[in-house]
Amino acid sequence: MASNLHNPMTQQWNVDLQRELPLGLVLTVAYVGTKGTHLFANQDFNPQINYSFKNPNFAEISVRTNAGDSRYDSAQIEVERKIHTGLTLRASYTYSKFFDDTSEVFTSTGLSSYSQVLTNQRSDWGPSAFDQRHRFTIAYVWEVPYFKQTPC
Numbered sequence: 001m002a003s004n005l006h007n008p009m010t011q012q013w014n015v016d017l018q019r020e021l022p023l024g025l026v027l028t029v030a031y032v033g034t035k036g037t038h039l040f041a042n043q044d045f046n047p048q049i050n051y052s053f054k055n056p057n058f059a060e061i062s063v064r065t066n067a068g069d070s071r072y073d074s075a076q077i078e079v080e081r082k083i084h085t086g087l088t089l090r091a092s093y094t095y096s097k098f099f100d101d102t103s104e105v106f107t108s109t110g111l112s113s114y115s116q117v118l119t120n121q122r123s124d125w126g127p128s129a130f131d132q133r134h135r136f137t138i139a140y141v142w143e144v145p146y147f148k149q150t151p152c
Contacts, residue, residue: 002065008039028078039068041102044114067121068102086143094135103129
């Protein structure tokens, strides 16, 4: 690990508008944005050049640093309707973009993931491994009735 490694910083902002429509519908339109800076990234401090290490006295030197960045933007639409007492239906759609330059720092294979250009982390900027452009969900909430017992 780098000696000056510190916690990454995440900033989030959002705005939404909500309006009641005819037929008991409630419409919510929202924007959500997130920016991550100084994210964890794996960097190779002794890369191989022409099949030999830059410094032949050492093998690969993998160092965890704060070189990563990310950006997430989304537009969200939600429609909700209370059908009757105790049952609410909700449908939502999200269109989003998620870009970063270090998607996975903790790999499950044990191999480190490095940027394509070892001296330039920003060269890996592009869609994240976790980018999911379209998401549509339908949900319901059912409030189960319960009965109070009167004490004897």
